[in-house]
Amino acid sequence: MKKILIATLLLVSTLSANAQREKYSGSLRTYAGMNFSSVKSDPNYNVVVGTPKTKLGLVVGAELEYQINNIFAISGGLKYSQMGYKLDGGKNISIDCIDVPLLFHAYFLKGFGVYAGVQPGLNVNIDKSIEPYVEDMKADILAGITYEFKNIVLDLSYTRVLSITSDDYFKNKAFTVTLGYRFELFKRELKDPSKNKYNIIMPSIGY
Numbered sequence: 001m002k003k004i005l006i007a008t009l010l011l012v013s014t015l016s017a018n019a020q021r022e023k024y025s026g027s028l029r030t031y032a033g034m035n036f037s038s039v040k041s042d043p044n045y046n047v048v049v050g051t052p053k054t055k056l057g058l059v060v061g062a063e064l065e066y067q068i069n070n071i072f073a074i075s076g077g078l079k080y081s082q083m084g085y086k087l088d089g090g091k092n093i094s095i096d097c098i099d100v101p102l103l104f105h106a107y108f109l110k111g112f113g114v115y116a117g118v119q120p121g122l123n124v125n126i127d128k129s130i131e132p133y134v135e136d137m138k139a140d141i142l143a144g145i146t147y148e149f150k151n152i153v154l155d156l157s158y159t160r161v162l163s164i165t166s167d168d169y170f171k172n173k174a175f176t177v178t179l180g181y182r183f184e185l186f187k188r189e190l191k192d193p194s195k196n197k198y199n200i201i202m203p204s205i206g207y
Contacts, residue, residue: 021107024188025067029077029153031180032060039085039170052170055092057082059176063101064185073105075115083161083172084127095134095172096125101142116143119159133170138162144176153180 035057061079068074079101084094103117119140126134144157154177161172 021067021070021073022187023067023069026185026187027065027067028062028183028185029065029180030062030183031153031155031178032058033155033176033178035059035082035174035176037083037085037172037174039172051088052085053088055084055086055094057084057094057096057174059178061099061101061178063103065105071107073107075101075103075105077101077103081121081174081176083174085172093127093130094125095123095127095130097121097138098124099140103142111148113146113148114144115146117141148182151182151184153182154178155180 036054037057038054039052059079059081061077061081063075063077063079065073065075077100079099081097081099082094083097084092086092099119099121101117101119103115105113105115107113119142121138121140123134123136123138139162140159141162142157142159144155146156147154157176157178159172159174159176
C-alpha cells in the first residue's frame with residue numbers, strides 16, 4: 001500500500017511539473033457551443049408529458065480566470081444558455097438562462113484541465129406550457145474537462161440544475177460542448193528577488 005501511495009504521488013508530481021502554467025496570470029476566455037439538455041421529471045406530476053428527449057441549444061459566454069499557482073486557478077464568468085427538453089412529438093420546451101459560473105480549476109497534465117463549481121442563474125425565457133411551474137432564479141452544479149492548444153480551448157462539461165421549481169416537478173440537466181479562445185491579459189514577473197517585488201506584465205501587441 002505504501003509503495004502504491006508513493007508511486008501515485010510521484011505520478012501526480014510528474015504530471016503537475018509537465019502541466020505548469022504561468023502563475024499569478026490572468027486570462028479571458030470566450031466560447032460558443034451546444035447544449036444537449038433534457039430533464040429528470042417526477043412521475044407523480046403531469047408537468048412533463050411522455051418521456052422527455054434531448055434538446056439541442058446554443059451556449060455562448062466568457063470567463064475571467066486567475067492562475068493562483070502553476071496548477072490551480074479560479075474563474076468567474078457570464079453565459080447565455082438554451083436549456084430545456086424535447087417532447088415525444090418533437091416539440092421543443094425551452095428554458096433559456098443567463099448564468100454566472102464560479103469555478104475552481106486544476107491543471108495536472110499539459111494541455112488538459114479539470115474544473116468544478118456552482119452556477120447561479122436566471123431563467124429569462126420559459127416555454128408557456130411550463131412557465132407556472134418554473135421559478136425565475138436557479139442554482140446549478142457543474143463539472144468539466146478542457147483541452148487547450150495554442151490558446152484554442154475545447155471544453156466538455158455536465159450541468160445539473162439543483163432546482164428550477166419550488167416543488168421539484170423536474171430538474172434540467174445538460175452535456176455541453178464548446179470551442180473557445182483564451183486571451184492572455186496579464187502576468188506577474190519577479191522584479192527584485194531580494195525584495196520579493198513584482199511587475200505586472202501586459203501582453204505585447206505586434207503590428
